[in-house]
Amino acid sequence: MMPRHMDTLLLVVDEGSFEAAAARLGVSPSAVSQRIKALESDVGRVVVRRTSPVGVTDAGEVLVQTARRMRLLESETDDRLRGRVSERPVSVGVNADSLATWFRPVLRHVAEAGGMSLELNLEDEQRSLAMLRRGDCMGVVTAEAEPVAGCVVEALGTLAYWPVGSPGLAGELAEGLAGRGDEAWASLPLLVIGPHDRMTDSVLGPRGVATRPDRRVSRIPSFEGLNDAVVAGLGWTLVPVAAASPYVEAGTMVRLAEDVVRVPLYWQHWRLESDTLGVLTDAVHAAAAVGLTS
Known part of the structure; x- marks a missing residue:
């Protein structure tokens, strides 16, 4: 699972649509869709429900939770290197x-x-x-x-x-x-x-x-x-x-x-x-x- 694909998943979930996530990333909705498909291919399961707003499957919930944990640890690691508390x-x-x-x-x-x-x-x-x-x-x-x-x-x-x-x-x-x-x-x-x-x-x-x-x-x-x-x-x-x-x-x-x-x-x-x-x-x-x- 590529970090870029996990970050894209979080954006899709938080923004509620492929189009909104694409606008945040500065790429096309098709590129966002391809990243999600690649992630689903990696885990062998459907991750995102193509509804409005988008939803996630049980497997998607696991990945979203994991992605948020990764972000927290990355943020804290960066903070320690800079000698400050996480913002x-x-x-x-x-x-x-x-x-x-x-x-x-x-x-x-x-x-x-x-x-x-x-x-x-x-x-x-x-x-x-x-x-x-x-x-x-x-x-x-x-x-x-x-x-x-x-x-x-x-x-x-x-x-x-x-x-x-x-x-x-x-x-x-x-x-x-x-x-x-x-x-x-x-x-x-x-x-x-x-x-x-x-x-x-x-x-x-x-x-x-x-x-x-x-x-x-x-x-x-x-x-x-x-x-x-x-x-x-x-x-x-x-x-x-x-x-x-x-x-x-x-x-x-x-x-x-x-x-x-x-x-x-x-x-x-x-x-x-x-x-x-x-x-x-x-x-x-x-x-x-x-x-x-x-």
């Missing part, structure tokens, strides 16, 4: 709840290391491994304990959540519980941060409550916005205890039940001897030791 962005996948709570000290640790920049990718902790498989991130915060091929998984701790709503919504639920029991939860308006957010199932499931198709669901793609929506009475959701506590103490949020939903979190990262990745991993573990429960 390559450190790509991390993290969920919004973590970024807004326990993960924040990671930013300070990376800043103190000097010469590094972060590229954060927000993704649900149940779905972040896809970014690791594609090689988009060096490491991800995930709820998945099963390691991705070529990666290391390390336990971080547990993030605890409370089911919360506004005082008005809490009163509505209490009235419903008195008349209909747990079924009252089924019609309560719901807040989610994204289309794949199913965390509230951990509260509804044990109560034997099925989500009604006519339920009001508001999607608020922001951690701060989600908290504001709870206070406004738009619906209920699960909020990390550390973030919900000040609101509960102020009376603007109310715990709707005594449930404490605990989500184990893990740090999965490339299996690679890298100074840059080492700094990042140390920072993540230091933050988790303070902000998560064991």
Whole structure:
């Protein structure tokens, strides 16, 4: 596998098309296509799906991850020869709840290391491994304990959540519980941060409550916005205890039940001897030791 072909693969994936990659390289789309075909011939498998935007096969994911690792090592080698710290962005996948709570000290640790920049990718902790498989991130915060091929998984701790709503919504639920029991939860308006957010199932499931198709669901793609929506009475959701506590103490949020939903979190990262990745991993573990429960 020629380095030029691997670099071309990364450009095709990052740019989303052969034409865009060709423009970046200053060559024709036909030349880019020939390089990809040569790479596929070397590995004996189809690597790129000719879709719009382009996708990669399972074999392509392995090659993309390998190519990104090669770039990181080349960058660090060059830095050592020049006596400076890598300026390559450190790509991390993290969920919004973590970024807004326990993960924040990671930013300070990376800043103190000097010469590094972060590229954060927000993704649900149940779905972040896809970014690791594609090689988009060096490491991800995930709820998945099963390691991705070529990666290391390390336990971080547990993030605890409370089911919360506004005082008005809490009163509505209490009235419903008195008349209909747990079924009252089924019609309560719901807040989610994204289309794949199913965390509230951990509260509804044990109560034997099925989500009604006519339920009001508001999607608020922001951690701060989600908290504001709870206070406004738009619906209920699960909020990390550390973030919900000040609101509960102020009376603007109310715990709707005594449930404490605990989500184990893990740090999965490339299996690679890298100074840059080492700094990042140390920072993540230091933050988790303070902000998560064991």
